[in-house]
Amino acid sequence: MAKSIMIQGAGSNVGKSMLVAGLCRAYLRRGMSVRPFKPQNMSNNAAVSSDGGEIGRAQALQAWACGVDPVTDMNPVLLKPESETGAQVIVQGKRLTTVKARAYSNLKPKLMPRVIESYERLRAQSDLVIVEGAGSPAEINLRAGDIANMGFAEAANCPVILVGDIDRGGVIAQMVGTHAVLPADDLALIKGFMINKFRGDPTLFDAGYDAIKSHTGWRGLGVVPWFDQAHRFPAEDALDIAPDPQGEGLKVVVPQLSRIANFDDLDPLSADPNVQVQMIPTGQPLPLDADLILLPGSKSTIADLAFLREQGWDIDLAAHIRRGGHVLGICGGYQMLGREIIDDQGLEGAPARVAGLGHLDITTVMKPEKRLAEVTGTDSTGDILVSGYEIHIGETTGPDCAKPMLYIDGQAQGAQSADGHISGCYLHGIFNTDGYRRHFLTGLGGRGGDFNYAASVDHALDALADHLEHYCDLDALLRLAH
Incomplete structure (x- = not known):
């Protein structure tokens, strides 16, 4: 079975999808067979998979980064909003139902077996599965029945790397605050952290980086500067x-x-x-x-x-x-x-x-x-x-x-x-x-x-892999996977 590691965010839009794509390409270039996985995604920008279903567009890009065709197992639950309060539920590529937000909370526990089933199939065919979370584990009001973040990590015994977005400001509070609100069992799953979207000289954040390590006890895996070619990836x-x-x-x-x-x-x-x-x-x-x-x-x-x-x-x-x-x-x-x-x-x-x-x-x-x-x-x-x-x-x-x-x-x-x-x-x-x-x-x-x-996207994926190799400790990240 493959090793796995999960990338979760201290907030939404911290760059998880792009980081997972870059990590997929980086480890592929190291000679590994890699697969992306996102237990639950919410997006109306879907891709048709090679096995005739639909998945999130970001997972299709991550499959591209791995050099493989996208399949429904890479995103077993896809929510497609149809109104302000309701969404279509796609499970393993096919429409299951349309539900309101409150009803979906009751449905989620029934979906976990399908999520784990897809995850295990990917593990059986690769050396490494890189999992992407959704939103933030700090949303502890959504923890019961969760299948997207810590609920999945706990069920799969998958180690977690937490990512913060410094471009928004307040990244120290994002990271330390997440540490403060998570229960002990969830905290035990977090093995390290990364800071994303830094503009300027990353060494200027050394004191902040050390403060996060001091307050959380997590291992720092790098400060990733803003990636200028991000606009080349599908939005x-x-x-x-x-x-x-x-x-x-x-x-x-x-x-x-x-x-x-x-x-x-x-x-x-x-x-x-x-x-x-x-x-x-x-x-x-x-x-x-x-x-x-x-x-x-x-x-x-x-x-x-x-x-x-x-x-x-x-x-x-x-x-x-x-x-x-x-x-x-x-x-x-x-x-x-x-x-x-x-x-x-x-x-x-x-x-x-x-x-x-x-x-x-x-x-x-x-x-x-x-x-x-x-x-x-x-x-x-x-x-x-x-x-x-x-x-x-x-x-x-x-x-x-x-x-x-x-x-x-x-x-x-x-x-x-x-x-x-x-x-x-x-x-x-x-x-x-x-x-x-x-x-x-x-x-x-x-x-x-x-x-x-296609060549422009492929070039950008290689450039992103180079970027992460330079600014992150990818050897340490791989050792944390299991």
């Missing part, structure tokens, strides 16, 4: 995508929907030096100088369509189209562009039939079967290869589907307006395919360039 949260345009060239504008989902379509565009991607937050109009308005995926299409109208973005979009602008809708965004969305079964809430934006002559009918698949195909000409994944409910038909955007396994996929300025499809990840992305950008009047997206 786990839409808020991680810069709100101001990056790069040069074509300007792609994306309204930040309230239930935005599977927005990894933006990652290769954001990374491409020939493209500027601008996320538009609530309360701001869509810019007049956009070359392309991209309507992204949504976990709740009807609710996000209402949200889009509340912001007045439907008016901005119509004006953009009148000026001859281009529009692309992906998945939920594609459904919004049609004439009507029909959800008679109430799959997204109360049963409803709502008018779409009306820019494509299509109609979507929501159906309970979720389409989950990795696929390959071509553009509408049949000449440009493309690959990606589908993860959606709903079937879309209508006259504009006679002019498809893509062909998948020889079947038409998506729709286009008569002039080709408005298009949509269900396929996520199309811009990861460099040749298709260059073709698409050239069609908008931009520069295709020779940017290789």
